[in-house]
Amino acid sequence: MNTMFTGVEITEKVKEKVNSGSLPRIVCFDYFDTLVTRKVYPEATKKLAARNLAVICGESCRWQTLYELRAGIEKKLCKESVAAGFDAEFTINDLGEELFSILQHTGWLPDWMDEKTFFTCFISTEIAVEKNVQESCYVLTELLKFLHKKQYEIYIVSDFYFSREQFRLLLEYHGISKCIHGIFTSADNRLSKGGTGRLYEEIISRLSCNAEEILMIGDNRRADYDMAVNRGLQAMHLDRGEQYEKYSTLQMKETESSLENDTLSSVFMEILEEQEVSCFGEMGLTLWYFIRQLFIRLNNDSVHDVFFCSKEGEFLRKLFIQFQLLCFGREIIRSHYLLVSRKATFICSLDSLEKEDFSRLFAHYRDISFKEFLLSLNFSVKTAKKICELLELPYNTRIQDLEKSFEFQSFVSSDIFRDFYEIHRVEQKKHFLSYLESFGKEAISPSFTMVDVGWKGSIQNNIRRCLPEDIVVNGYYIGLLSPTEVTETNRKHGVLFSDVPVHSPFIHVFNNNRSLFEMLLGATHGSADGYFDEKVFADEKDHRKSLAFSHSGKNDQTVVSVLDLPEERKLFKEKIEPLQGAYLQMNRELTKAFSLSLKNSPDLQWFAERHARMVFFPEKREVIFFSMLYHLENFGLFEFTDFQVTGDISFSRKVKNLRLLLKDPAMVLETGVWQPVILRRLGLEFLQPLDGRKRFKRIFS
Known part of the structure; x- marks a missing residue:
């Protein structure tokens, strides 16, 4: 007599029983290889979790070591469970506690990682990997939903080391948690369905029913059929022969390949080709490599909070969060979005007139007008005009070497400018610091870490001058070129490339079109315009052409504003947003592919060669696309720059x-x-x- 059926056959038989009224009122489903299958062979899931956990633990910890430790701990916990009168089962919680104890004793954990932090990272990584490797089985999940609508009691029964609370996260991920009345796992009960069958006795007792009132559906002959029938339950055995063969093939491929030298380059190229990005598709690869390297660098440097600077940081932060959620199930490194610009932070960083010579502005912009000077100090157009009128100075006329001109010397020594300047400088700095403090003191002290596109790090210099001297400011950039004001308390790191202390590998690839990074990382909003008292901003917002982006500080007194220019909004919506949508999806697919394989990521040269295609061998449509872009110079010179012919x-x-x-x-x-x-x-x-x-x-x- 055939006791093994396909998913379609089981569905037909169950529905027949529903129609005839002969189906037991309680239906139990196995989970693995019944409701879901894995994209990797089962044991590989533990290896992938070990690989991701090793990244969090840092450079001194190898995933192979974590995997071997895990296997030994599992055996130990199973023996202890049997000795206590239960089955050979263990919980993921006990495994995590034991693993932490060993890693702490051996010194393989970073100093900042305590037991609670390790445990949280360990559990979230395990759950994230399970989500990544699982695929829902449509036929059986539809049967489950059908029975739920027919008001049958449905339970999940699994020999697995997750608790019911952890298991429910997987059910929510697959959209079936609302159909489930309860979950029975071997971890919660220390009893198994496959080893001894005692878990079925526990189910019968808990549900206060007779055994024949339960139908068990699952793929494992012993655990889901024989043991269930032996305990008096009705059972249906699901045929998963093809899936088992797939697992065997996947395991053989891993055994035959050299994981140390094998990479995901061909898989990554397939993902690139499948995305069909309209222009500059390889940028998605470059951004993935940057985000992964950024996480590794920040994690190894024990960074817990990081600020992504506007505007380019808005999209970079999306990629950073998505990468962490897919790999680790949570934000291991908390990220914040910081509204800053050269103009908005420059005035905050300036000193009193007795000490300030504005050399950081004049070093880059010599021949400018009083208008451009005052707007660089973040005065509104209305106030800038008023100051020039009071001092009878030309507003729009560019003056050769303004800093050394007679007009400027007279200007900065005037009481009128001094009064406007001091009030404006002090107020802007006060509100900027209030804005920073709104993120929490632990996020900015004893160190402040920021991420930006590059290239010299002038915004970081401004922030450094605003903060107390004992706070170390660390900047991580896509690239650095002759970074300025680098000190022990103002550190800068180029993740993709840097020209200090020497040229990094492939700098002439990534540096060849820096504007491409700036343009493609555009934001949904305009540049940061300043930090204001609510009443002051209400009076000036129309003159500044800006909008309130957020409120911060005590009682929401500080308004953080951004420019609101129709030209910038149009450019982003029509040109940049579609590309970012494609890059975000590519980042997701690349991360998932990496999470599903024990192979290495391609190296820097591979990514550099892909990036080189864009900068050295662009398609005609890409050159035309780039030529149509433009951006607003919002410091020193205030004008739109484009690349058109x-x-x-x-x-x-x-x-x-x-x-x-x-x-x-x-x-x-x-x-x-x-x-x-x-x-x-x-x-x-x-x-x-x-x-x-x-x-x-x-x-x-």
Whole structure:
């Protein structure tokens, strides 16, 4: 007599019994390989959890060691359970406690990780990995939902080391928790259905029913069928032969491959191709590599709170949170979003007029107007005009070497400017510090950690000048180029590239079009505009063309504002947001692929080569797309900058440009602007493939 059925056959038989009224009122489902299957062979799940936990524990801890320790602890706990009169079962909680004790004794845990923190990370990582590797079995979950609608009592019965509370998180993930009346696991009862069958006796007792009033459905012949029938339950045995063969194949592949040298490069390329990003698809790969390296660096440096700086930090933070949730089930490193800009923080960092010479502004902007000077100090247009009118100074006229001009010396020594300046400077700094304190003192003291796109770290310098001297400010950047004001209390780290103390590998790839990072990491809002008292902001918001983004401080007194410009909103909605949506999805798929494999991530050179495709061999549509972008210069100079080609270029002009290029290539191409855009502006875009090959060969040969 056949006692093994497919999911479809079981569904048909159960529905027949429902229609005839002969189905027991209580239906129990096994979970693994019944309601869900795994994308990896079962034991690999523990290895993946060990791999992710090792990342959290830090550089001194190898995942293979964690896995071996785990196996030994499991055996020990099972023996202790049997000795106490129960079955050979254990709980994930007991496993975590034992593992922490061993790791702490051996010194393999970072100093900051106490037992509570380790346990939380351990459990959340286990649950996250289980979610990643599981796939819902449609036929059986639909049967479960059908029975729920028919008001049958439904229970999950599983020989597994999760408690019912932890198990319910998996049911919620698959959207079936509301259909379940209860959960029986071997971990909660220290009794098994497969080992001794005593878990069934516990179920019968707990539900106060007769054994024949229960139907058990599951894939394991011994645990879900024989033991259930022996205890008097009705049972149906699910055929999962194909799934078992799949597990065997996956295990054999792992055994045959060298995990130390094997990488996920081909899988990552498949994900890139499947996403079909309209432009600059490889940026999704670069951002994934940056986010993973950023997490490793922050974790190894014992960072618990990190601030992502606006505007580029808005999307980077989304990627950072998603990466952590998929790998570890929670934010191991808490992230915050900080509204800052050069303009908004510069005034906060300035000293009294007796000590301030504004050299940090004039070092980069010499020939500017009084308007541009005052707006860089974050005065509103209304106030800036008023100051110039009172002092009878030209407002819009750019003055050569303004800092050294007679007009400027007279300007800064005037009582009128002094009064406006001191009130404005003190108020802005007070409200900025109130804004920082709203995140909690533990987030900014004894160290303050920030993430930004790069390149010199001027915003970090401003923040450093605002904070007490004993607070160490750490900045982590996509890249650094000649970073300024680096000290023991103002540290800067380039994650993808840096030119200090020497050029990092492949710097000339990632640095070749820095504007690409800035443009593609645009935000849903405008630049940070300032930090204000509510009443002051109400009077100035129209003149500043800004909106209140958030309120902070005691009694919500501090308004943090952002610029609200239609041109920026349009650019983001039409050009940038669709690309970010694709990058976010790619980040998710790359992270899941990494979480489902014990293979290594590709190395930096692999990611650099992919990134090089964008900067050295762009498609025509990508150059055109980039040429249509623009951004607002919001410090020093206040104007929109774009990359467009203006007007047609005559043949004679193209010949002159070609001669100039051949005479001095560096002068023409090494201006900091992306070379394909320069060549397009010169009408020489036909030279791009040649120039790209030359640059690629120079770097990767």
